[in-house]
Amino acid sequence: MGKNNLVQALISRALASCLCTALTIAVSGGAVAQDRLNISEVKDGLHVITGPGGNIGVRLTPEGVILIDNKFPQDFEEIRSLVADVTDLPVRYVINTHHHGDHSGSNPGFLQIAEVIAHRNARENMLRGNQEGLPRTIYTEQTSVILGGIEVQVFHLGRGHTNGDSVVYFPDLKTVHGGDLLHGIAPFIDYANGGSSRGWVGTMNNILALDFNTAIPGHGEIMDRRDVLNFRNQMEAVRARMAGLIRGGLSIGDASDQIIDSDLSWTQADNGLFMQRSIPGFYNEIFTEIQ
Numbered sequence: 024m025g026k027n028n029l030v031q032a033l034i035s036r037a038l039a040s041c042l043c044t045a046l047t048i049a050v051s052g053g054a055v056a057q058d059r060l061n062i063s064e065v066k067d068g069l070h071v072i073t074g075p076g077g078n079i080g081v082r083l084t085p086e087g088v089i090l091i092d093n094k095f096p097q098d099f100e101e102i103r104s105l106v107a108d109v110t111d112l113p114v115r116y117v118i119n120t121h122h123h124g125d126h127s128g129s130n131p132g133f134l135q136i137a138e139v140i141a142h143r144n145a146r147e148n149m150l151r152g153n154q155e156g157l158p159r160t161i162y163t164e165q166t167s168v169i170l171g172g173i174e175v176q177v178f179h180l181g182r183g184h185t186n187g188d189s190v191v192y193f194p195d196l197k198t199v200h201g202g203d204l205l206h207g208i209a210p211f212i213d214y215a216n217g218g219s220s221r222g223w224v225g226t227m228n229n230i231l232a233l234d235f236n237t238a239i240p241g242h243g244e245i246m247d248r249r250d251v252l253n254f255r256n257q258m259e260a261v262r263a264r265m266a267g268l269i270r271g272g273l274s275i276g277d278a279s280d281q282i283i284d285s286d287l288s289w290t291q292a293d294n295g296l297f298m299q300r301s302i303p304g305f306y307n308e309i310f311t312e313i314q
């Protein structure tokens with residue numbers, strides 16, 4: 024595949040799942056940089072791999088590594104190389120926070136060396152989307168991976184970004200990996216795959232019921248508990264604003280312009296997924312709710 028074709032493939036793959044701002048910037052800059060991914064420590068025993076695609080959690084145990092998400096298909100070898108920078112032990116488990124290809128894209132590679140786990144709905148979404156690398160292990164409400172004396176808990180806490188989101192909790196580190204239920208810029212509500220802003224608020228409250236002080240979002244910088252609380256509050260605020268506008272007679276065609284509010288950063292992010300891809304589904308959801 025030539026470079027331009029590769030770039031096109033990267034763009035269409037990103038658009039097909041979660042548009043990644045960083046990727047778009049890298050591509051529009053005229054070249055796809057090598058070694059685009061970085062690994063850094065979040066807490067003792069937990070690292071994060073950043074760069075284009077969803078943030079990867081790297082949980083180290085004395086018996087191997089548990090990965091949370093695995094970016095795009097082309098990232099498989101670079102992910103393994105970065106993990107090898109922090110441990111000699113192999114990746115034993117991969118947890119997919121949801122089905123989007125910028126979080127589960129390297130499943131085909133990891134299925135050769137590890138067990139891949141996802142929520143039942145996430146697997147069904149992958150199946151319907153003809154994605155490669157279907158998880159062999161699924162759950163519906165809660166499961167755990169226990170490796171090397173360390174328990175990593177996996178919860179489905181309700182609808183939100185999709186209908187198959189997993190929240191991964193590291194109780195000994197008081198840290199969660201929220202997948203795209205948490206986003207550093209603005210969230211995407213994937214209505215075609217069961218997403219719901221109403222469900223999202225409830226799911227956020229369930230996350231906040233966990234005892235944590237640090238959160239890895241699907242995209243963006245590491246968060247603390249206040250950041251997560253602010254995210255929940257903005258979800259409630261954009262819902263209230265849309266409801267008020269609809270009660271005032273807002274048409275769906277004017278929703279993108281009228282929702283913009285200087286107090287709501289998601290509506291200010293022109294290139295964010297909330298404005299680019301979540302409206303008009305968001306309008307339709309709120310419209311139906313308040314009838």
Ligand SMILES: [Zn+2]
Nearest residue numbers: 041121123203
């Ligand atoms: Zn996503």
